[in-house]
Amino acid sequence: MIDLDRLRTDFANTTLDEADREDVLRLLLSQRRDDDADLLRHLLAEETAAHREGWGVSEAMLLAALLLAECGREEDVWTLWEAKNASFDTMAGLDGFLLFPAGIAGTTAHVIASEDHPERVDLMTYMSEYLEYEKLTDDDIRDHIANLRSYHEG
Template sequence: MSIDLDQLRTDFANTPLDEADREEALHLLLRERRAGDADLLRHLLAEETAVHREGWGVSEALGLAALLLTECGREEDVWALWEAKNASFDTMAGLDGFLLFPAGIAGTTAHVIAAEEHPDRAELMAYMSEYLGYEKLTDEDIREHVAGLRSHYES
């Protein structure tokens, strides 16, 4: 199936996509992402996350979906990214921790701190704190690393 990205943008919830279709859609979005694509990217990441709960390894599609959603810069997407990272042992090890800061360090951390009722808040906060402490990251470090990941997928 050849993906019609414009149609997918308008009706992604009712468009069944297999693994190859999702990967094709993500590569199209890598080249043609629009500001309004966050919902579609969240959907594709959720689909990839579900697949990874049942399997082994970390697919290129999962990494690409997480990257593209991170690039949207929306603090609330930290939860979908955390869910993807926690899909399996392999995704926890293989999905880059830099991707957990879609709104930068301060914006994402403030969002997580404010989510007092979220069931994953404490675990995510502990991970983020440990990750930041270990890596001594700045927002510039995160931007550079995310740009490097983008370059990897574009090549």
Template sequence: MSIDLDQLRTSFTNTALDEADREEALHLLLRERRDGDADLLRHLLAQETAAHQEGWGVSEALGLAALLLAECGREDDVWALWEAKNASFDTMAGLDGFLLFPAGIAGTTAHVIAGEDHPERGDLMTYLSEYLEYEKLTDEDIREHMAGLRSHYEG
């Protein structure tokens, strides 16, 4: 199937996408992402996450979906990104931790702290704290990492 991105943007919840279709859609979104594509990206990341819960490795599509969603800059997306990172042993090791800061360090961390009722809050807080302590990241580091990853996918 050749993806019609404009059609997919309006009907993604009713469109069956296999692995190849999702990868094609994500590569199109890499070049043509719009401000309103966050819901579509969340949907694609959720599908990739589910596929990785059943398999081995880390696909390019999962990494790309996580990057594109993180680039949207919405603090609430940290939960979907955390779920993707936790899909399997391989995704925990293979998806970069810097993707867990879609709204920067302060904004994302504050959002997680405020998410008292979220069942993953404790585990995510522990991970973020340990990751920041080990990596000594700044928001500029995160932006540079994301730009490097984008460059990898564009190349």
């Protein structure tokens, strides 16, 4: 049995296998709090590492990316970008709209301001091409995230 309250305070010292991570993420789908961003970053990093070694995109990876994007923090774009780049399958399987956790303007401004980040140019290029191709607005991004949440809750 997963003790979510304990995990929230001691996730760095708790070993979770893939099934445990998915169980935690399912709990967080209905019980996420504003202060869960650190835990979600950790879970997404664990999923990213696992996906560098395998094929496909797990339910846990999709949930971790969704829940972290829902936190709405611009700095999480880097963790989400790393997850998207874990493999060919994650690049195709994680939706690009998740790369705008603080909306288009807020996230883009953060990436532009991150002049020393080694992935800045690649992410800016991807974001620009994605926005041009998809013609997304902040409302579109919110709708996509709401639809993805509904899918996972269903």
